[in-house]
Amino acid sequence: MLEISRLSKSFGGFRAVSDVSLTVEARQIAAVIGPNGAGKSTLFNLITGHLRPDSGKVMLGGRDITGAAPHRICRMGVGRSFQRTNIFAKLTVFENLQAAFIVHHRRGPNLWSRSDSLYRDETMELLRSIGLGGQEKTIAGTLSYGNQKQVELGLALASDPGVLLLDEPTAGMSSTETHETIALLERIAEERELTLLFTEHDMEVVFSIAQKIAVLHQGHIIAEGLPDTVRANDEVRRVYLGHGLTHQS
Ligand SMILES: Nc1ncnc2c1ncn2[C@@H]1O[C@H](COP(=O)(O)OP(=O)(O)O)[C@@H](O)[C@H]1O
Ligand SMILES: [Mg+2]
Structure with a gap:
């Protein structure tokens, strides 16, 4: 449904997103995680046309949407929420x-x-x-x-939209609100047969709903795959040391 290949974006000399490739299947719930400043919001802005990539490609349902204007990408079926x-x-x-x-x-x-x-x-x-x-x-x-x-x-x-991008949908929420939001997202994704890509800092949220996880660190994807695979990844554990990644959910 969504196929990102070798996407890069620099601000000045700083590479916020570096050679990122990621595929999200139709009706999949996928998460991009990573510490603050990892490049998650930038990646989303590259997908939705709010930023133009320096290089790389974004394909939506087999159609090249790289660098298209945000309202066009929205019309092609990509919805989003902001941080x-x-x-x-x-x-x-x-x-x-x-x-x-x-x-x-x-x-x-x-x-x-x-x-x-x-x-x-x-x-x-x-x-x-x-x-x-x-x-x-x-x-x-x-x-x-x-x-x-x-x-x-x-x-x-x-x-x-057929594809929905949510940038930290539970940021700033109380734990009750967070749980309600997750339940709501799951229900809506199911009802509307959505493909969902979200960023999130709360690991409990991520591991409770994501079917696929990509970990961004300093603009690079350092791990990608099933939640259990990502959880067991050594580099991910190092990046997230002390951030609750070991918690089972
Ligand atoms: N418009 C911009 N101009 C300059 N630097 C930016 C801009 N947007 C983001 N950055 C920088 O790029 C890096 C990644 O930011 P961001 O994508 O917002 O990370 P995240 O969403 O993972 O916290 C950060 O170091 C941030 O300061
Ligand atoms: Mg962000």
């Missing part, structure tokens, strides 16, 4: 998700004209599916942090 929350804090939950549908379907020049009925059914359906049923009138900025991240997930889902 920082990206919602409209002053709009209601309903309006946030409705806006995402409107933008995706590009409803003409009067994009922001009010029309409560536009995509109403789709919006309500999405609202329920992300676990925010009953919250449609709540101002998004007043929601708990965990619920705001759910809205953000909804924004990414409004374009009905």
Whole structure:
């Protein structure tokens, strides 16, 4: 579904992503892990077109999408969420998700004209599916942090992606929120037959849902494969020494 080959990106003289290759199969849940600054967000930005690679290739379902504009890549079926929350804090939950549908379907020049009925059914359906049923009138900025991240997930889902990239979906969450988010992600991935690629610093999260793990360290992939294989890898253990990688989950 997603085939990344020999992708590199430098900032100034600094190689943030170096010769990274990675394949994610259709409907697979895959994780990219690695310490802060390893290059995870940069890698995601290269895949989604928010950054242009210096070299290398990104293939989506057999189609070369390397260097295409973010909105084109989104239209080709790659949704994403950002490491920082990206919602409209002053709009209601309903309006946030409705806006995402409107933008995706590009409803003409009067994009922001009010029309409560536009995509109403789709919006309500999405609202329920992300676990925010009953919250449609709540101002998004007043929601708990965990619920705001759910809205953000909804924004990414409004374009009905086949591949979803999530950059640290549980960052900053309480442990309860984290567990709820994992359950939600698993359910949505299953229901929508999604291919999921996510980055995460919480090892418990990673090992509880990822079917495949790639470990980035200083821009390089140092290990890749099944969770058990990665967990047993010596270099990975060295990088993560004292970071809980030995915990069984
Ligand atoms: N736009 C940028 N300009 C310069 N350096 C950057 C930029 N984006 C990321 N970096 C650097 O690239 C490295 C990888 O960053 P990032 O991809 O955000 O890592 P991660 O998401 O794994 O924490 C870091 O050293 C970071 O400082
Ligand atoms: Mg990051």
